Structures are given as structure tokens and as C-alpha cells.
Amino acid sequence: MQFSGSQLIKAPLEEVFAFVIDPDKVGWCGPGVESIEMIDETHFKARAKVGVGFIKARFAIDMELAEVTPPNRAVIKAKGQAPGSAAYGTGTMNLVPGDEPNTTLLVWAADVVMTGLIATVGQRLIEGTANKLVSQSFQCIREKLEG
Numbered sequence: 664m665q666f667s668g669s670q671l672i673k674a675p676l677e678e679v680f681a682f683v684i685d686p687d688k689v690g691w692c693g694p695g696v697e698s699i700e701m702i703d704e705t706h707f708k709a710r711a712k713v714g715v716g717f718i719k720a721r722f723a724i725d726m727e728l729a730e731v732t733p734p735n736r737a738v739i740k741a742k743g744q745a746p747g748s749a750a751y752g753t754g755t756m757n758l759v760p761g762d763e764p765n766t767t768l769l770v771w772a773a774d775v776v777m778t779g780l781i782a783t784v785g786q787r788l789i790e791g792t793a794n795k796l797v798s799q800s801f802q803c804i805r806e807k808l809e810g
Contacts, residue, residue, distance in 0.1 A: 664776070664789065664793070666772070666790075667771060667773070668771060670771070670805070671761055672761075672766065672804065672809065673805075677734045680767075683804070686699050690709055692801075693796075697712060715784050716792070718781055720746065720747070720780070721745055723745070726741045734758060735757060736756065736758070739756075745781070748779035752773055752774060753774050755772045756769055756771050757769075
């Protein structure tokens with residue numbers, strides 16, 4: 664599945680970039696996140712409880728900041744495991760100055776593969792849930808950076 668979009672954030676580009684590459688900051692904006700553990704500068708682990716329809720699972724997720732080009736680009740790779748399900752994905756964030764002073768346009772794309780029990784609920788239900796979770800994440804990011 665592929666997802667993409669853009670978000671205008673009322674904060675300077677450098678500040679937005681620093682936030683989105685810091686797992687201890689951006690990580691807590693993920694719905695269902697229960698823990699975040701830094702392994703080193705580019706690797707971290709998270710635990711998150713995610714539900715799709717009637718199926719709920721607690722994922723152990725290994726993440727890597729695979730590419731970081733300050734202050735404009737970051738690529739993250741993730742691999743999550745839950746009993747009977749797995750998810751693999753790559754997310755790309757490109758940041759450009761917004762049209763207004765001290766604003767940033769964050770253009771993002773994600774490519775996700777889900778397998779197992781969660782994948783059986785159907786792509787339409789998964790897409791709807793994913794879009795809802797992405798929206799909640801960006802709302803949190805905007806609140807933290809704009810507040």
C-alpha cells in the first residue's frame with residue numbers, strides 16, 4: 664500500500680526537521696505508542712498497540728533512520744512484528760520552506776506491506792485506519808511545534 668500527502672506546519676524548517684528525526688519527540692505522536700527505546704543515533708525500537716477493525720495487535724517495531732539530509736529530507740525504514748501479523752515500510756519526508764515566513768511544508772510518502780491476520784481484514788479497512796492514524800500523528804506534530 665502506498666500513502667502520501669503534505670502538511671503545512673507553522674514552524675521554521677530547521678525546527679520541524681529536528682522534531683521529525685528525533686524519535687523521543689515524534690515517536691510519541693504515533694497513536695498507540697507505548698514505548699520508545701533508542702539503540703543508537705539511527706536505530707530505535709518502539710512498541711505500539713494498533714487496531715484494524717475488530718483485530719488489535721501489539722507490535723514490536725524496529726526502525727532505522729536510513730537517510731538524513733538536514734534540513735530537507737529523511738527516510739525511515741520500519742519492520743514490525745505482532746503475534747500472527749507483520750508490517751514492513753519505508754517513509755520519506757521532504758521539507759521545504761512554506762510560502763509564509765516561519766512555515767514548513769512537509770511532503771511525505773509511505774510504502775507499507777502488511778502480512779498475516781491484520782492483512783486479512785481487507786485493504787479498504789486498512790487504508791481507512793492508516794489514514795486516520797496518519798491524521799492523528801500530524802495533528803500531534805502540529806500541536807507540539809505550533810503550540
